[in-house]
Amino acid sequence: xxxxxxxxxxxxxxxxxxxxxxxxxxxxxxxxxxxxxxxGFLGPNGAGKTTTLKLLMRLIHPTSGHAEILGxxxxxxxxxxxxxxxxxxxxxxxxxxAEEFLNYSARLxxxxxxxxxSKVTALLDxxxxxxxxxxxxxxxxxxxxxxxxxxxxxxxxxxxVFLDEPMSGLDPIxxxxxxxxxxxxxxxxxxxxxxxxxxxDVEALxxxxxxxxxGKLLGCGxxxxxxxxxxxxxxxxxxxxxxxxRNELQAIGKEISMAGNLLRVTLADQGALFRxxxxxxxxxxxxxxILPGKESFEDYFVKLFAPPGGxxxxxxx
Amino acid sequence: MTKILAIAQNTFKEAIRDKxxxxxxxxxxxxxxxxxxxxxxxxxxxxxxxxxxxLSAMSVIGAVMAVFIGINLxxxxxxxxTLYSILSKPIHRTQFILGKFLGLGFTLLVNLVIMxxxxxxxxxxxxxxxxxxxxxxxxAVFLIFLQLLLITGIALVFSxxxxxxxxxxxxxxxxxxxxxxxxxxxxGTAANSxxxxxxxxxxxxxxxxxGNFNVIAGVSHGRPIAWTLLGYDLxxxxxxxxxxxxxxxxxxxxxxxx
Numbered sequence: 001x002x003x004x005x006x007x008x009x010x011x012x013x014x015x016x017x018x019x020x021x022x023x024x025x026x027x028x029x030x031x032x033x034x035x036x037x038x039x040g041f042l043g044p045n046g047a048g049k050t051t052t053l054k055l056l057m058r059l060i061h062p063t064s065g066h067a068e069i070l071g072x073x074x075x076x077x078x079x080x081x082x083x084x085x086x087x088x089x090x091x092x093x094x095x096x097x098a099e100e101f102l103n104y105s106a107r108l109x110x111x112x113x114x115x116x117x118s119k120v121t122a123l124l125d126x127x128x129x130x131x132x133x134x135x136x137x138x139x140x141x142x143x144x145x146x147x148x149x150x151x152x153x154x155x156x157x158x159x160x161v162f163l164d165e166p167m168s169g170l171d172p173i174x175x176x177x178x179x180x181x182x183x184x185x186x187x188x189x190x191x192x193x194x195x196x197x198x199x200x201d202v203e204a205l206x207x208x209x210x211x212x213x214x215g216k217l218l219g220c221g222x223x224x225x226x227x228x229x230x231x232x233x234x235x236x237x238x239x240x241x242x243x244x245x246r247n248e249l250q251a252i253g254k255e256i257s258m259a260g261n262l263l264r265v266t267l268a269d270q271g272a273l274f275r276x277x278x279x280x281x282x283x284x285x286x287x288x289x290i291l292p293g294k295e296s297f298e299d300y301f302v303k304l305f306a307p308p309g310g311x312x313x314x315x316x317x
Numbered sequence: 318m319t320k321i322l323a324i325a326q327n328t329f330k331e332a333i334r335d336k337x338x339x340x341x342x343x344x345x346x347x348x349x350x351x352x353x354x355x356x357x358x359x360x361x362x363x364x365x366x367x368x369x370x371x372l373s374a375m376s377v378i379g380a381v382m383a384v385f386i387g388i389n390l391x392x393x394x395x396x397x398x399t400l401y402s403i404l405s406k407p408i409h410r411t412q413f414i415l416g417k418f419l420g421l422g423f424t425l426l427v428n429l430v431i432m433x434x435x436x437x438x439x440x441x442x443x444x445x446x447x448x449x450x451x452x453x454x455x456x457a458v459f460l461i462f463l464q465l466l467l468i469t470g471i472a473l474v475f476s477x478x479x480x481x482x483x484x485x486x487x488x489x490x491x492x493x494x495x496x497x498x499x500x501x502x503x504x505g506t507a508a509n510s511x512x513x514x515x516x517x518x519x520x521x522x523x524x525x526x527x528g529n530f531n532v533i534a535g536v537s538h539g540r541p542i543a544w545t546l547l548g549y550d551l552x553x554x555x556x557x558x559x560x561x562x563x564x565x566x567x568x569x570x571x572x573x574x575x
Contacts, residue, residue: 077409078407087401090401105402110320
């Protein structure tokens with residue numbers, strides 16, 4: 001079953017004061033997300049990620065194109081009963097306490113009044129804020145605001161959750177907790193659509209990703225389809241080596257360097273690896289680790305978005 | 318309706334947690350209180366002066382509240398992006414506008430009641446509890462409330478597309494023009510030109526007419542307020558508010574929240 005279907009979605013913004021010109025923030029986006037998928041939406045700043053989410057949430061109006069969520073038009077207000085949304089850098093009513101804010105959010109979903117207090121308590125526990133229940137949001141740190149933002153996005157037990165940069169502003173522990181939360185949502189069969197800059201999180205969480213650049217979709221698919229997984233090269237870490245072995249490995253390897261008191265040898269192929277391991281064994285040194293020369297998603301991302309003189313930002317029409 | 322009431326309640330909560338509101342109420346109460354001093358130097362017309370000053374303070378301070386709190390509360394939601402998490406929920410933008418309007422209206426009502434209690438207290442103090450307070454005083458307060466609702470409606474229209482400063486300027490300008498709307502029509506009649514007459518008549522119907530809501534002079538002189546005027550003002554307010562809120566909803570509905 002398809003959870004999100006985006007067809008040719010385009011958004012132009014007028015810029016300038018006197019002579020307005022149109023800038024295309026999103027250019028004919030086509031995307032399909034299956035129900036139950038955790039879908040990563042990637043791209044550098046200004047690529048159009050937030051614009052896409054704001055379009056789907058009806059905060060801005062598309063110039064052209066259409067989208068369906070759970071089989072209904074995204075403009076249909078009733079479909080939003082089953083959606084949750086965390087805006088980027090969320091800012092909430094600072095005069096409300098965490099409890100009051102979640103109560104307010106629940107009432108906007110028309111949830112039965114008697115079910116609200118238990119839901120609020122449970123969600124404050126889930127996002128790790130039970131002690132901040134009666135604290136005004138003005139006293140919240142950025143990370144706490146992010147957590148309460150996630151809590152309000154889940155108050156209606158949504159089928160599809162849209163998270164705009166959910167890890168932003170969180171410390172490593174907070175990031176890990178949110179990662180766990182997203183995994184839990186996946187286990188519950190929810191569809192999670194999230195944009196992020198933090199690539200290791202995307203690698204760890206997503207079934208599929210879409211990469212956006214200057215308003216255009218560059219690619220969409222599983223990570224192993226998009227990123228070359230093997231480059232053929234290998235990396236060997238050697239301990240307790242001597243100068244003779246070092247010289248021998250230098251002749252076999254492509255590159256050699258020190259990593260602490262270990263020797264890191266990059267080898268071109270498996271033949272070179274076998275010769276290197278044999279040399280290590282012969283000289284009485286230790287093989288500490290052998291790593292496949294996998295190009296990380298980050299390497300791929302940097303390569304993709306660093307064209308000479310290029311910019312990820314939206315272009316004037 | 319639950320959603321509209323939730324938004325209204327939140328708007329009220331935000332307004333009453335704003336310190337500016339308390340400063341304005343305090344200022345209004347001080348003005349009402351100061352009418353005792355003015356009454357002292359106005360031999361035999363203490364009650365008249367107190368009602369005059371008290372109702373005028375309620376009207377002017379109420380208008381300032383309606384303009385600034387009304388505009389500020391809507392703009393703050395857009396500027397601080399608190400709206401993102403609200404409008405992404407199953408809410409129509411019209412429901413948001415109605416909720417905001419109801420919340421602001423209720424805030425103004427509570428403030429007017431506080432000021433009215435202050436005024437009644439001062440009047441009882443002056444009459445040493447002997448003089449009765451005429452019901453027309455309360456009708457005058459109700460008409461001030463209707464006027465404030467209209468100002469809130471105007472503020473909502475402007476803040477649905479303009480900046481806070483311009484919205485405040487336009488709303489205040491309409492508030493002042495509205496006080497002298499009948500004069501615009503009289504000017505047209507006196508001008509003896511069909512073209513000017515049609516322009517002034519159009520303006521008369523288009524711009525808010527607050528002149529009919531101002532019964533302060535009559536009330537302070539102890540004259541009763543005609544029920545027909547009350548009925549006319551009520552129908553006028555409902556019709557004008559319907560137009561203002563529809564316009565706000567349409568404009569705000571088309572707006573991109575950047």
